[in-house]
Amino acid sequence: MNIINIEHITKIYKVGLEEVHALRDVSLRIDKNEYVAIMGPSGSGKSTLMNMLGCLDTPTSGKYEFKGVSVSEMTDNELAKIRNKEIGFVFQTFNLLARSDAVHNVELPLIYAGIPTAERRERAIQALIDVGLKDRLHHKPNELSGGQRQRVAIARALVTNPSIILADEPTGNLDSKTGEEIMGLFHEIHEKGNTIILVTHEEYIAEHAARIVRLKDGLIESDERVERRYIPKIKTTVAQ
Amino acid sequence: MNISQTFSIAVQSLRNNKLRTGLTILGVVVGIFSIIVIMTIITMLQKSIEEGLSQLNKYTFQIQKNDPTFGGGPRFRETRPDIKIEEAYRLKELLTNAKYVAAEQWQFGIVVKYGNKETNPNIQVAGITADAIKTNNWNIEYGREIRETDVQYSANVCLIGKDIVDKLFPNINPVGQTIRVGGRPLQVIGVIEAQPALFGQSRDNYIVLPITTWQSMYGKYGRSVNITVMSYGKEDYNDVIEAATGYMRIIRKLSPGEPDNFYIYSNESMISQVNDITGPIKIGALAVSIIALIAAGVGIMNIMLVSVTERTREIGIRKALGARKTWILTQFLIEAVVLCFIGGIIGILLGLGIGNFAGSFLNAQTAIPVDWVIIGITLCVLIGVIFGTYPAYKAANLDPIEALRYE
Ligand SMILES: Nc1ncnc2c1ncn2[C@@H]1O[C@H](COP(=O)(O)OP(=O)(O)O)[C@@H](O)[C@H]1O
Numbered sequence: 001m002n003i004i005n006i007e008h009i010t011k012i013y014k015v016g017l018e019e020v021h022a023l024r025d026v027s028l029r030i031d032k033n034e035y036v037a038i039m040g041p042s043g044s045g046k047s048t049l050m051n052m053l054g055c056l057d058t059p060t061s062g063k064y065e066f067k068g069v070s071v072s073e074m075t076d077n078e079l080a081k082i083r084n085k086e087i088g089f090v091f092q093t094f095n096l097l098a099r100s101d102a103v104h105n106v107e108l109p110l111i112y113a114g115i116p117t118a119e120r121r122e123r124a125i126q127a128l129i130d131v132g133l134k135d136r137l138h139h140k141p142n143e144l145s146g147g148q149r150q151r152v153a154i155a156r157a158l159v160t161n162p163s164i165i166l167a168d169e170p171t172g173n174l175d176s177k178t179g180e181e182i183m184g185l186f187h188e189i190h191e192k193g194n195t196i197i198l199v200t201h202e203e204y205i206a207e208h209a210a211r212i213v214r215l216k217d218g219l220i221e222s223d224e225r226v227e228r229r230y231i232p233k234i235k236t237t238v239a240q
Numbered sequence: 241m242n243i244s245q246t247f248s249i250a251v252q253s254l255r256n257n258k259l260r261t262g263l264t265i266l267g268v269v270v271g272i273f274s275i276i277v278i279m280t281i282i283t284m285l286q287k288s289i290e291e292g293l294s295q296l297n298k299y300t301f302q303i304q305k306n307d308p309t310f311g312g313g314p315r316f317r318e319t320r321p322d323i324k325i326e327e328a329y330r331l332k333e334l335l336t337n338a339k340y341v342a343a344e345q346w347q348f349g350i351v352v353k354y355g356n357k358e359t360n361p362n363i364q365v366a367g368i369t370a371d372a373i374k375t376n377n378w379n380i381e382y383g384r385e386i387r388e389t390d391v392q393y394s395a396n397v398c399l400i401g402k403d404i405v406d407k408l409f410p411n412i413n414p415v416g417q418t419i420r421v422g423g424r425p426l427q428v429i430g431v432i433e434a435q436p437a438l439f440g441q442s443r444d445n446y447i448v449l450p451i452t453t454w455q456s457m458y459g460k461y462g463r464s465v466n467i468t469v470m471s472y473g474k475e476d477y478n479d480v481i482e483a484a485t486g487y488m489r490i491i492r493k494l495s496p497g498e499p500d501n502f503y504i505y506s507n508e509s510m511i512s513q514v515n516d517i518t519g520p521i522k523i524g525a526l527a528v529s530i531i532a533l534i535a536a537g538v539g540i541m542n543i544m545l546v547s548v549t550e551r552t553r554e555i556g557i558r559k560a561l562g563a564r565k566t567w568i569l570t571q572f573l574i575e576a577v578v579l580c581f582i583g584g585i586i587g588i589l590l591g592l593g594i595g596n597f598a599g600s601f602l603n604a605q606t607a608i609p610v611d612w613v614i615i616g617i618t619l620c621v622l623i624g625v626i627f628g629t630y631p632a633y634k635a636a637n638l639d640p641i642e643a644l645r646y647e
């Protein structure tokens with residue numbers, strides 16, 4: 001069953017009198033439990049595509065169906081609901097609330113989902129335990145390392161049991177060793193049956209995925225299933 | 241997602257930035273404080289004046305030549321004839337439904353001497369007819385009262401207040417002693433019981449003479465007497481005022497179309513005069529406070545706008561995680577209202593505290609202007625809603641992608 005189906009999507013930004021064609025004509029289908037890496041040079045439209053897939057943005061033209069429902073006809077509130085229930089975002093810059101502790105950060109999507117306090121607390125703590133942060137529940141982002149912050153963000157993305165995880169350069173702000181650990185975590189998440197779309201411009205990160213889509217100047221250059229050449233060791237710090 | 245969750249998010253983010261919260265609150269505190277402190281003091285004074293009046297001279301009113309208060313007819317001051325003792329006695333004859341009808345006159349700033357002792361020049365000297373002892377609620381502690389015969393014969397006798405006893409007769413019985421007032425010897429025939437202080441002022445530094453004696457000392461002509469009337473009770477008080485007005489018109493030979501050439505001075509007229517002064521002060525204070533609150537509101541809007549900019553990324557995160565526009569709007573609106581409400585409560589508490597503290601120096605009774613507390617809180621919430629709406633609207637309509645990219 002495919003979760004994402006986009007056909008002939010374009011996205012044009014108007015900057016003054018100039019038009020920037022961030023996406024020219026992109027079609028893509030992504031099925032359940034796929035692990036897709038989107039690659040391409042800077043400015044090729046990767047983030048634009050991700051934002052579109054994550055229902056943060058709507059295309060200028062083209063068709064986007066999420067689980068068979070047309071996204072382009074959705075209202076603001078329906079988009080907010082899809083983002084809340086169906087999508088888990090992981091960003092390059094973590095995007096945690098700076099003044100809130102790990103548990104509250106992970107709770108946030110559950111608050112917007114209307115989950116009662118006791119249940120959401122429990123689920124947030126469990127999600128943090130699952131990403132190996134059992135001892136960091138009440139640390140604020142500035143009391144955590146980059147890798148730990150990204151784990152909090154991943155816990156936040158997973159806590160609502162979304163249909164799809166969208167990660168835009170999740171290792172971009174991490175050193176390579178920490179980056180590997182995070183990729184190990186994504187591997188595990190994928191093994192558990194989740195669908196992952198990962199943006200990166202680094203080959204050794206893309207190697208973790210089973211399918212690589214290459215973008216260039218707003219067009220898909222190639223889309224191929226690849227042999228997963230590298231499976232990272234599962235770290236002991238990660239969920240047992 | 242319900243309102244209580246939005247509320248807890250709003251409170252959480254207020255708690256997270258205490259400095260910003262504190263500064264925002266300050267403006268509201270000042271605005272509300274100013275209104276409450278003024279209203280508290282006014283309420284205290286009003287309460288004291290009303291209670292003071294009602295405890296003083298129950299069921300009495302005065303007939304004077306002129307309205308002694310603000311706005312009272314200075315136009316007539318030259319042309320109105322003085323009220324004479326004879327008119328007071330005539331009224332006493334006619335006004336049979338009154339309990340007492342008295343005449344009195346006062347002279348202030350007098351020195352009283354006994355032997356080689358003397359008082360400060362701050363003694364009040366009253367000249368009275370016998371009934372004035374009743375209308376003034378004076379009780380003779382020892383000695384005797386001033387009688388009508390004393391008045392008739394201009395006897396050189398006097399009653400003295402407690403302060404004079406303390407000052408001139410610390411160790412001896414003053415009754416039977418002779419004091420001197422302006423060189424005139426007066427025999428003390430009685431001492432008047434101490435009266436409860438009013439507005440923190442002692443009311444016992446006075447001496448009382450027969451009105452005829454008083455007039456021979458301070459002059460009979462060019463000085464109008466005050467007539468004091470006491471009714472039997474509350475019920476007939478207004479009837480007595482009405483009857484007294486009618487008889488005074490007859491005594492003063494006024495024809496039907498002519499206005500009164502005297503003024504009736506009752507507790508009610510005094511209270512309404514107090515209200516005449518405090519009313520405009522209250523309106524002024526309200527206007528000043530509303531201006532202060534609007535200034536505070538603009539300040540709040542300013543700080544909220546800065547805070548929306550500062551928190552652009554936070555708003556982006558919340559939207560990415562599924563917050564609806566209306567939830568963001570409500571969150572920021574609640575933040576503004578909570579800020580104003582907290583500021584209002586602090587302002588009210590400070591205003592009540594400092595108002596009562598300042599009022600106590602004016603010897604006024606403690607008071608809480610409940611109506612103004614309610615008005616103040618309502619204003620605060622209103623200001624929060626009015627000035628919080630624009631920043632909240634701005635926050636709610638941020639584009640999530642732009643917001644997430646904001647540095
Ligand atoms: N909000 C925007 N306004 C104008 N141009 C934009 C905006 N967002 C992206 N672009 C442009 O669209 C193109 C694709 O951007 P993006 O998707 O961020 O690329 P990538 O993530 O692959 O580096 C770039 O040329 C970028 O400048």
Ligand SMILES: [Mg+2]
Pocket residue numbers: 046047048
């Ligand atoms: Mg990008």
